[in-house]
Amino acid sequence: MKGKVFKTVVRPAMSFGLETVALKKRQEAELEVAELKMLRFSLGVTKMDRIRNEDIKGTTHQALGVRYGEMFYCKLVKRSEEEVDMDKVTAAMVLTSLSTSPLVRSPPVKVCEGLSGSWKDNGSAGPFTPSSNSSSGGYWSWSAPSDQSNPSTPSPPLSADSFKPFRVPSLGGVGPGPAGPEDPSIDEQDGSxxxxxxxxxxxxxxxxxxxxxxxxxxxxxxxxxxxxxxxxxxxxxxxxxxxxxxxxxxxxxxxxxxxxxxxxxxxxxxxxxxxxxxxxxxxxxxxxxxxxxxxxxxxxxxxxxxxxxxxxxxxxxxxxxxxxxxxxxxxxxxxxxxxxxxxxxxxxxxxxxxxxxxxxxxxxxxxxxxxxxxxxxxxxxxxxxxxxxxxxxxxxxxxxxxxxSPPRATTALSRKVRGEGKKCRKVYGMENRDMWCTACRWKKACQRFTD
DNA sequence: GCTGCCGGGGG
DNA sequence: CCCCCGGCAGC
Structure with a gap:
């Protein structure tokens, strides 16, 4: 497990195996998890930029790729290679659990140790339940605010989905070896x-x-x-x-x-x-x-x-x-x-x-x-x-x-028809106003949940 | 009344 | 620009 792998994975601009995650030092696992959370979090709930800038900033770089049923949640955070110290096993664990836990709430994934409060606990208790920062419990469940129907909750297509079993490529092989040859052939344009x-x-x-x-x-x-x-x-x-x-x-x-x-x-x-x-x-x-x-x-x-x-x-x-x-x-x-x-x-x-x-x-x-x-x-x-x-x-x-194409937009020329879908406000509630898309915050047409 | 969002306004 | 809000209008 050397930076090499990581590099391979990351450098090509953001390609990484679905189940591959470049992890860092174990003591940083905490961070890792936090970021994973964030990942999901950001998927539908928050403005990415915001997250990136405010929450991730400072953390070391790394690449994360998660496959969740049919969804891919990916995040690429570059990270100085020197520090890279893969721990794919951990990664696999995280991901696996991630990919397995159905709607988040079931088996509260427990990852490594700590990670308790690392997650941005912006009071609002956001969508995440830091699970009472259980010291080492490291439960980080994603209980969307409006779990009941939160459209933004990336509800995974059911764990059941007899999908391809979660593969942990590098895990088996473990070590730098496997990752390398991972896909020599697939190399295409701009190394992506x-x-x-x-x-x-x-x-x-x-x-x-x-x-x-x-x-x-x-x-x-x-x-x-x-x-x-x-x-x-x-x-x-x-x-x-x-x-x-x-x-x-x-x-x-x-x-x-x-x-x-x-x-x-x-x-x-x-x-x-x-x-x-x-x-x-x-x-x-x-x-x-x-x-x-x-x-x-x-x-x-x-x-x-x-x-x-x-x-x-x-x-x-x-x-x-x-x-x-x-x-x-x-x-x-x-x-x-x-x-x-x-x-x-x-x-x-x-x-x-x-x-x-x-x-x-x-x-x-x-x-x-x-x-x-x-x-x-x-x-x-x-x-x-x-x-x-x-x-x-x-x-x-x-x-x-x-x-x-033309579904003819002749409809609402004047006033945008009232969006029927859930909007930020409804989804996140007033409490989590900071999670709304900007538009919603400004009382403008919602950009996140467009209709 | 609630809610989406337009128009307008302040910094 | 970013941010906020009055107020209209659909539900």
Whole structure:
């Protein structure tokens, strides 16, 4: 267990195995847990930036990746390599428990030792119950404030979900050895290789395709590779322009893995009916609907994918030829998601007031249209470099997207229709006002739980 | 009445 | 900009 592993895992911009976590010294386990908590916490409850800046600041860097049913909770916190001292076992433990505990509340994961109060105990007792700081109990359960129905609670798709058993790759092998070879082959563009040893589409099953869907509010971007989605998030939501390693060290990615079989997708295309549960393999837990999923899915209908870099070399083929209908899915990589008119403030850094358009021009030549944004949006400035190398399908698909998009926003022109979904206030309650999205705090249209 | 959020205002 | 709030309007 040397920094080496860590490096391998982290450096590639934020790729790390689902179940891989780079841990640090044991005495820091405390921190670790705290951060994991935070991770989940932040998923739906808080503004990432805030967390990152206020809570994580100061902690050493590290990478965390958690797979929770269908969801990926990832966080990358760079950390000076010298200090890195992996303790994958611990990591595995943490993660395992994490991934196992259903809705958080069941088996209060008990990790290592301490960690009692390390977690930011901003009085409000936030969503976490520090479990009475049980000295060593280290229980850190996530009892969402409105657990009852908190849409933001990343209620894992049920522990039951006979998903792939939680694999602890490096655990078995233990030591630096295993991690290294982890995925030598998968190395692709900008080193953003994905160690997501899981279901990367590279081996697309007959009609099953694994995609990664961005969980940021207002964004339903779906890409076919983890790297792609990460990049997307980084660029669009985190506001980092440079796509390589400009990361200031901390990055948060939320995205979920979705499996869609090309067929259903095709359907979706034609019917365009909202709600695409079919795509998400395990039916979301009825009681507490996955915030992200449900919410996102209904607002962003057509599951589309982008990304071509499956491997620049033969990648294109890989994807494009998947199936006729796949065409629909194909989009360019780094296709930047045009978000709804509302833009996420925090990451606006790069939006450079692209004037009317909602999608960010960014350097990348491609773009993607959000079927959710007002039809007009994309018109002139579409930087679709016609010279786009891979001309096939692509343009076409885009067109399709556009055509099929307009759900006509003719509805509420004047006053935004009252959002039906739960909003921050309802979800977090007045007590936790500080957890609301800024918009909500300012009594503006909620940005977190858009409808 | 509660709640989302627009418009406006203060720093 | 960030932050706050009066007040309207849908529920």
């Amino acid at each position: 290789s994905l160690l997501f040893d899981e279901p990367i589409p590279r081996k697309r099953k007959n009609s099953m395709k694994v995609m990664f869907k961005c969980l940021w509010k207002n964004c339903g971007k779906v890409l076919s590779t983890a790297a792609g989605i990460q990049r997307h998030i980084r660029t669009i939501h985190l506001g980092r322009n440079c796509d390589s390693d400009c990361s200031d060290g901390e990055e948060d990615f939320y995205y979920t893995e979705i499996k869609l079989n090309t067929d259903s997708v095709a359907d979706g295309l034609s019917s365009l009916s909202p709600v695409s549960p079919s795509i998400i393999s395990p039916p979301p837990p009825p009681p507490s609907p996955l915030p992200s999923l449900s919410q996102l899915s209904d607002s962003h209908r057509p599951p589309r994918a982008s990304d071509t870099k499956e491997s620049h070399a033969g990648g294109t083929t890989l994807l494009s030829r998947s199936a006729p209908s796949a065409l629909y899915l194909i989009h360019t990589d780094h296709a930047y998601q045009a978000t709804a008119p509302v833009s996420i403030p925090s990451s606006s850094s790069n939006s450079t007031g692209s004037a009317s358009t909602s999608f960010t021009p960014t350097n990348s030549s491609s773009f993607s249209i959000s079927w959710q944004s007002p039809p007009v949006t994309f018109t002139g400035n579409t930087q679709v470099s016609p010279s786009k190398s891979q001309g096939f399908g692509e343009q076409r698909s885009q067109t399709i997207a556009v055509l099929s």
